[in-house]
Amino acid sequence: MRMQTPRVPPVQPEDWSDEQRAIFGEVKMGGRILNIFKTLANHPQLGKRWLVFANHIMGKSKISLREREILILRIGWLCKSGYEWGQHVVIGRECDLSDAEMERIKLGADAEGWTEQEALLLKATDELHADAFISNATWAGLSKSYNTQQLMDVVFTVGQYNLVSMALNTLGVQLDEGMELDPELVRRA
Numbered sequence: 001m002r003m004q005t006p007r008v009p010p011v012q013p014e015d016w017s018d019e020q021r022a023i024f025g026e027v028k029m030g031g032r033i034l035n036i037f038k039t040l041a042n043h044p045q046l047g048k049r050w051l052v053f054a055n056h057i058m059g060k061s062k063i064s065l066r067e068r069e070i071l072i073l074r075i076g077w078l079c080k081s082g083y084e085w086g087q088h089v090v091i092g093r094e095c096d097l098s099d100a101e102m103e104r105i106k107l108g109a110d111a112e113g114w115t116e117q118e119a120l121l122l123k124a125t126d127e128l129h130a131d132a133f134i135s136n137a138t139w140a141g142l143s144k145s146y147n148t149q150q151l152m153d154v155v156f157t158v159g160q161y162n163l164v165s166m167a168l169n170t171l172g173v174q175l176d177e178g179m180e181l182d183p184e185l186v187r188r189a
Contacts, residue, residue, distance in 0.1 A: 030178070
């Protein structure tokens, strides 16, 4: 984690306005409201609009849950987002990613054990992070397995979680109960 305390303190649900409750009251994971949503409660209108896009990525994307989590974990790792990584390790396990695979995500596309398709997803994430562009070779490789909507979902998933990682890091959103901080992501501001 880059910060030991939040720059933008989370607003506790018992202190929410009617507007905040209407927007974030039903957004729960494991029966509880996560710190990211408590932090977004500081700017309800932003949160409301962001949730529409986030809901597409998390629930309506045309790529598989496993592929989505590979992309999210890789961009979270590249952005050194302790919260993002910790949250999506939990979700990754629910989407058939093993702990060993999540460790390999840290190493990227060249790590042994990936299918060709998975390696291309990791490579695309690295390219988007480094250059905001997927190379022609990587795009051509992905195009063998993915249709246009899926390719767009790859780009927007990486972009969404790059944005989220920047927000989490900068706002100082702290880990939720049950999340573990990867020791390699301990970095103080």
